[in-house]
Amino acid sequence: MAAVLIFAAPWPATLIETAFSRGWYRLVQSILTTISNLTPWTWFDVLVLVAVVLCVRRLVVLIRERRQRGWWGIGGEAVRRTLRGSGYVALAFLLCWGLNYRRTSLISVLSATPPVTASVDELRQLAIDAAAVAARTRTAAQKQLLSYDDIARRLPEPFNRALAHVGRPRLIVPGRPKYTVFTPFFTRAGVTGMVDPFALESMVHPDLLPFERPFVLAHEWAHLAGQADEAEASAVGWSACMRGDDPLVYSAAMYLLVETSAALPTRVWREVLVTLDPGVREDLRALANRWKLIQPSVRDASFKVYDGYLRANAVEDGVRSYSRALQLILLPTLRGQLIDLRSGPVDPTHRP
C-alpha cells in the first residue's frame, strides 16, 4: 500500500530534489555502497538468488497444501503473497534509489529555454570536434590501457568536478567496479553496465574494449550519484571523463563519436567517417566487431522490458532517453569542454 502511494503520488520534483535526492538518498548511498564495496562479488546476484529460492520454496509449500485448501485456496494465497512481496520490493526500490527518477531534471536547471532537437549541422560539428579530441588523445590512451580498478582510482576527482559544474552534489562513496553472473546476458543484450538499485553497487561488463571502460564506469557512477535518467547519467559521465587524463578523455570522445554516428543521417556520417584518424577508425571497427556478439532478439526483448520500466518511472521517452544525452552535451555549459580540448596543447593537468 505504501509503495503504491509513493509510486502513484504526483510529488513535486523540487520536493524530491531537496528531501530525497539531496537528503535521504545521499545518506542511504553512503551507507549501502560502503557495505557493498566490502565484497568483490555483487550483492545483486545474491539478492536475485535469495528471491528465486524463497519463491520456489513457497511454491512447493503451497502445492503440498492443495489437498487441504484446494486449488482455489492456494491460488488466492499465491496471488496475495505475490502482491505483498512485490509491494515490499517496490518500496525498497523507491526508497533506496528509484525516487531519483522524479527529481528536477538537469536540462530544466541548465537551460533557460526548452531544448529543441539538435540540427544535423550541430550534430556534425559535435562529431568533428569529438573526432579531433579522439585523434589527439588516442596515442597516449593506447600507451596506458586501464583496468576498471585503475579507472576507479583516477575517476573520483574529475567526476566530482563534473557534478559540481552542473550544480549537483558530489558522489560520497564511489562504487567498486564489479562483475555479475548475468554477464552472458549482458553480452547478448548489448548491456555494458548496470547500477544495483538495492545494494547501490556498480556492475560493469568485463569484456569491454579498453577505451569503452572509463565512460561506462563514469555513467554507472552518475547513476550512483543520483542521476537516474539515462541522458543525465551519460552527460555527467562524459563530462567527468573529459576532465580526466588522456585515456578518460579518449573514452569520452569515442562515446560521443558513436552517439553522433547513430544520430546523424548515414550520408553525413559517412562524410565524417572518411576524415577520421586511421587509429580512431580502427577502434570503431573493433567496437562494431564486439557488437556482433549481440543477439538482436535478446537485445530487443530486454530493451522492451527496460522501456516499460522507464515509462513506469515517469521517463516519458523510455529507452530513447539515452539519445537525449546529446541535447545536454550541446548545452554551452558542457559543450565548452569539447571546444577547449579540440585544439591547442593538452592541459598538463590532463596527464597522469
Ligand SMILES: [Zn+2]
Ligand atoms: Zn544507465
